[in-house]
Amino acid sequence: MPESTARPTVRCKARLLRPAEPANAAWTFLVLPAAASAKLPTRSMVSVEGELAGQPFQATLEPDGRGSHWLKVERALR
Numbered sequence: 001m002p003e004s005t006a007r008p009t010v011r012c013k014a015r016l017l018r019p020a021e022p023a024n025a026a027w028t029f030l031v032l033p034a035a036a037s038a039k040l041p042t043r044s045m046v047s048v049e050g051e052l053a054g055q056p057f058q059a060t061l062e063p064d065g066r067g068s069h070w071l072k073v074e075r076a077l078r
Helices: 034-038
Strands: 028-031 046-052 055-063 069-073
Touching: none
Parallel strands: none
Antiparallel strands: 028 069, 046 055, 055 069
16 A cells, blocks of 8 residues: 655744844744644654645754754845
8 A cells, every 4th residue: 555645734823032042033933833843744844835824835843952943034025
């Protein structure tokens, strides 16, 4: 029987954050809620297609070391 190629749909809300250091950091990121991250097929890096505030994007989520994933949000996507 062939493997399913269906991709899970994960919907969540996450707050845009800035790194604590350096104090003048201009970039932002978000951390997926644990429940959303648990629906992804792996605990390691995973490529995703999504939508943020109505804007489509493709990116690679990275593991955060705490059982979830994070995403650097580029200025154009903000």
